[in-house]
Amino acid sequence: MTISMVNPSGNLREQMPFLTKMERVIVSMQDPDVGMKMRNQRLLITVIPHAMTGSDIVSWLTQKYAITEEEALHIGNFLVKYGYIYPLKEPRNLCLKQDESPYRFQTPYYWTSTRWPASEMDYAIYLAKKNIRKQGELIDYEKECYNVLHKRINHTWDFVVMQAREQLRASKQRRKADRLVLEYQEQAYWLVNRPPPGAMEVLEWGPERGSIANPRVQLVTGHCFFLNNACVCECSFVKYCEQYQDHDPIMQGCLPSNPWITDDIMYWNMNSETAVMPTKLRVERWSFSFMKLLNDPLGQKEFLIYLEKEFSGTSENLLFWQACEDVQHGETSRIADKVDEVYKQYLAPGASNWVNIDSKTMESTLEGIHQPNRFVLYDAQRHIYFLMKKDSYPRYLKSEQYKNLLEKAIVPQETKKSVFPFMRRQRHSSPSPALLTQAGDDDGKALSSSVRANTSAPSPT
Amino acid sequence: MKRKCSCKRHIFCLGLFCFIYILFFKMLCGPGERYLPRKMAAQEVQPSETIAKLKLESETLKTKLEEERAKLHDVELHQVAEKVEPLGQFVMKTRRTLKGHGNKVLCMDWCKDKRRIVSSSQDGKVIVWDAFTTNKEHAVTMPCTWVMACAYAPSGCAVACGGLDNKCSVYPLSLDKNENLAAKKKSVAMHTNYLSACSFTNSDMQILTSSGDGTCALWDVESGQLLQSFHGHAADVLCLDLAPSETGNTFVSGGCDKKANVWDMRTGQCIQSFETHESDINSVRYYPSGDAFASGSDDATCRLYDLRADREVAIYSKESIIFGASSVDFSLSGRLLFGGYNDYTINVWDVLKGTRVAILFGHENRVSTLRVSPDGTAFCSGSWDHTLRVWA
Numbered sequence: 001m002t003i004s005m006v007n008p009s010g011n012l013r014e015q016m017p018f019l020t021k022m023e024r025v026i027v028s029m030q031d032p033d034v035g036m037k038m039r040n041q042r043l044l045i046t047v048i049p050h051a052m053t054g055s056d057i058v059s060w061l062t063q064k065y066a067i068t069e070e071e072a073l074h075i076g077n078f079l080v081k082y083g084y085i086y087p088l089k090e091p092r093n094l095c096l097k098q099d100e101s102p103y104r105f106q107t108p109y110y111w112t113s114t115r116w117p118a119s120e121m122d123y124a125i126y127l128a129k130k131n132i133r134k135q136g137e138l139i140d141y142e143k144e145c146y147n148v149l150h151k152r153i154n155h156t157w158d159f160v161v162m163q164a165r166e167q168l169r170a171s172k173q174r175r176k177a178d179r180l181v182l183e184y185q186e187q188a189y190w191l192v193n194r195p196p197p198g199a200m201e202v203l204e205w206g207p208e209r210g211s212i213a214n215p216r217v218q219l220v221t222g223h224c225f226f227l228n229n230a231c232v233c234e235c236s237f238v239k240y241c242e243q244y245q246d247h248d249p250i251m252q253g254c255l256p257s258n259p260w261i262t263d264d265i266m267y268w269n270m271n272s273e274t275a276v277m278p279t280k281l282r283v284e285r286w287s288f289s290f291m292k293l294l295n296d297p298l299g300q301k302e303f304l305i306y307l308e309k310e311f312s313g314t315s316e317n318l319l320f321w322q323a324c325e326d327v328q329h330g331e332t333s334r335i336a337d338k339v340d341e342v343y344k345q346y347l348a349p350g351a352s353n354w355v356n357i358d359s360k361t362m363e364s365t366l367e368g369i370h371q372p373n374r375f376v377l378y379d380a381q382r383h384i385y386f387l388m389k390k391d392s393y394p395r396y397l398k399s400e401q402y403k404n405l406l407e408k409a410i411v412p413q414e415t416k417k418s419v420f421p422f423m424r425r426q427r428h429s430s431p432s433p434a435l436l437t438q439a440g441d442d443d444g445k446a447l448s449s450s451v452r453a454n455t456s457a458p459s460p461t
Numbered sequence: 462m463k464r465k466c467s468c469k470r471h472i473f474c475l476g477l478f479c480f481i482y483i484l485f486f487k488m489l490c491g492p493g494e495r496y497l498p499r500k501m502a503a504q505e506v507q508p509s510e511t512i513a514k515l516k517l518e519s520e521t522l523k524t525k526l527e528e529e530r531a532k533l534h535d536v537e538l539h540q541v542a543e544k545v546e547p548l549g550q551f552v553m554k555t556r557r558t559l560k561g562h563g564n565k566v567l568c569m570d571w572c573k574d575k576r577r578i579v580s581s582s583q584d585g586k587v588i589v590w591d592a593f594t595t596n597k598e599h600a601v602t603m604p605c606t607w608v609m610a611c612a613y614a615p616s617g618c619a620v621a622c623g624g625l626d627n628k629c630s631v632y633p634l635s636l637d638k639n640e641n642l643a644a645k646k647k648s649v650a651m652h653t654n655y656l657s658a659c660s661f662t663n664s665d666m667q668i669l670t671s672s673g674d675g676t677c678a679l680w681d682v683e684s685g686q687l688l689q690s691f692h693g694h695a696a697d698v699l700c701l702d703l704a705p706s707e708t709g710n711t712f713v714s715g716g717c718d719k720k721a722n723v724w725d726m727r728t729g730q731c732i733q734s735f736e737t738h739e740s741d742i743n744s745v746r747y748y749p750s751g752d753a754f755a756s757g758s759d760d761a762t763c764r765l766y767d768l769r770a771d772r773e774v775a776i777y778s779k780e781s782i783i784f785g786a787s788s789v790d791f792s793l794s795g796r797l798l799f800g801g802y803n804d805y806t807i808n809v810w811d812v813l814k815g816t817r818v819a820i821l822f823g824h825e826n827r828v829s830t831l832r833v834s835p836d837g838t839a840f841c842s843g844s845w846d847h848t849l850r851v852w853a
Binding site (some may be wrong): 014026068071206207210233235243244248255259268291330331333377 | 521545655661740767805838
């Protein structure tokens with residue numbers, strides 16, 4: 001059973017798909033062959049058929065879905081909360097107890113998805129029935145609702161009372177066991193749809209979705225469409241996971257220790273941007289991909305030093321790349337100025353840091369500079385990026401500078417477990433990044449543009 | 462029979478597929494916008510005939526595409542990962558519980574300093590915490606309820622948030638305790654329906670937003686100007702995530718139309734689209750390498766989509782999981798996928814093998830948001846039970 005609502009655009013939208021799934025579970029629980037074993041349950045002097053115990057429910061779920069008891073209890077609880085199973089012993093308390101308490105399946109007539117949303121009229125009839133049956137049987141919040149409804153649908157109140165009387169009369173003609181069952185079923189339904197104050201509103205769903213129709217055509221342009229063999233792609237995931245496994249703190253732990261577990265922030269201090277000597281894992285990561293190197297300010301610094309030392313001196317490539325990043329991610333108001341600077345320093349013929357871009361890209365870039373926008377240097381930046389990636393980056397990884405750094409890099413000692421395991425370390429606060437940047441701004445004017453570009457790059461690890 | 466892994470042989474289907482295909486077609490409300498494919502533009506035909514013809518053409522192209530895909534002997538990820546070592550016992554506990562919100566926590570984001578977070582809730586409160594010490598550092602009350610989106614600026618100096626006010630506002634974080642943060646508020650984005658998600662791009666200067674009005678948009682923070690808008694979803698867009706890849710400038714969004722779309726930020730074009738979910742997509746997150754992304758949906762499954770193979774490569778589901786996944790995130794290596802679900806639990810999946818590694822109990826109501834910390838040491842989950850928990 002699915003609840004579908006037609007939204008303004010005329011499309012059906014399935015609401016609360018989890019109800020469909022829950023019903024599937026319920027149906028399989030009632031399967032005559034592999035479903036639950038049910039028995040008669042004695043309630044005072046009445047015998048109610050087709051009941052089951054809480055622990056039976058839990059063990060059936062545990063066995064059927066190969067899960068733990070904790071999870072089975074958790075799921076079972078939802079089945080009760082949403083009114084698909086109701087308790088016989090404490091009918092107003094919709095929760096699953098893993099003991100001998102009896103439970104019954106709700107009739108599909110009263111399934112949440114069958115009669116949704118619950119109608120006011122039905123609720124009024126239900127409350128009226130309760131009121132007529134025994135004076136003062138209505139609980140406080142029910143009394144309030146009753147009065148509110150009485151006011152709101154006063155014009156049909158005669159109909160409500162008439163219906164209530166009819167239903168009461170019809171139920172009196174039933175056997176006591178059936179009557180009790182019907183009462184419990186109806187009560188469970190209303191507990192779900194009109195929960196008492198303080199109880200969780202299980203049917204609450206947050207702001208409405210899908211109310212806007214969007215009548216547009218979606219075009220997906222697929223020029224030169226590469227369909228890679230999925231096997232190739234999937235192998236790359238396996239490789240990536242293997243490569244980074246040792247670097248994943250959640251999976252392998254981290255040295256000296258995970259700050260969240262031991263309250264010791266040594267790990268963060270050692271890996272901070274301002275650390276003088278990086279850790280071995282960090283330096284290793286620079287060899288995984290060029291992007292990883294550039295994303296780490298320390299890596300960028302090291303790479304710049306290497307480029308400057310190289311006999312052909314190709315540091316202008318990296319400086320150009322940094323300047324382009326600044327244009328792309330900086331303030332809109334300063335784009336024109338920045339692009340001008342970049343032109344003067346890197347692109348103009350005879351510029352001090354002239355970068356070697358291919359003629360086609362150079363031509364289109366120079367043309368675009370007349371109308372500077374955020375992405376005018378994008379193509380040139382990409383060209384230089386891939387040039388560095390293909391050429392300077394592999395050479396850096398083979399260089400003495402990198403190899404020395406890797407050798408000298410720290411491998412932290414694992415923090416020894418405290419002698420008194422219950423003593424908690426004091427958790428020190430750290431200065432807010434907002435404070436650091438405020439202080440840095442004052443000195444900012446003195447910093448060179450390349451270093452500023454360094455700090456605006458995303459932070460490492 | 463042993464199947465040889467055809468990794469060594471790359472099979473590419475090229476440009477035979479230079480096509481434009483129409484994925485979504487509804488009656489347009491006016492003659493103003495009509496997107497006809499180039500080859501049809503030359504002909505003069507009746508609108509209703511055109512639409513029917515195009516529908517047919519799009520269906521035939523789709524089937525052709527599927528046939529070509531089948532020829533590539535595509536396999537599922539878990540088959541490729543058979544030889545990978547299975548994961549051992551998995552133990553993760555709540556290490557911090559952040560109490561202070563008076564109502565349902567809807568969204569959270571980490572600061573780049575790896576210990577601060579910003580969180581927003583139903584009653585309009587946005588709180589900045591030092592999660593390590595559990596101290597609250599800043600608090601703002603928004604003028605609207607249901608603040609469904611919040612994000613920390615890369616510099617750590619500002620936060621962005623929005624919700625039922627249809628706007629995204631940026632609050633610079635002042636260190637003066639007496640200063641009223643709300644006074645410095647800057648309205649950046651304006652949508653015509655609720656704001657579902659927001660994210661800063663690589664700097665404090667640009668914000669990407671998604672909205673219940675079915676669009677995503679890129680905004681300039683300084684001027685509040687709209688830089689680019691992204692149209693293509695047929696219903697509310699619920700989530701987005703920026704790509705970490707080196708060529709950058711793409712992002713993925715998921716919506717109530719069960720689709721996940723990949724967009725080019727420069728041109729505003731949708732470059733890829735995936736539709737295999739059976740219900741609303743609540744959350745999308747890129748795989749750390751940027752070559753794939755995961756999605757969590759109301760259909761109680763999480764799925765992994767490969768961008769280069771252009772298809773779904775794994776489904777993470779279990780018969781016993783009935784409720785939808787509200788948020789997903791990867792561990793640093795991409796081996797683990799954490800999913801926060803509407804049944805109050807967090808399920809941890811082995812991304813490669815497709816199996817569930819652990820189920821974490823603790824929250825007492827729906828888990829609405831989940832993010833792994835920037836250095837991968839922990840993850841934080843926010844819930845409708847008014848609390849946030851940091852797990853490690």
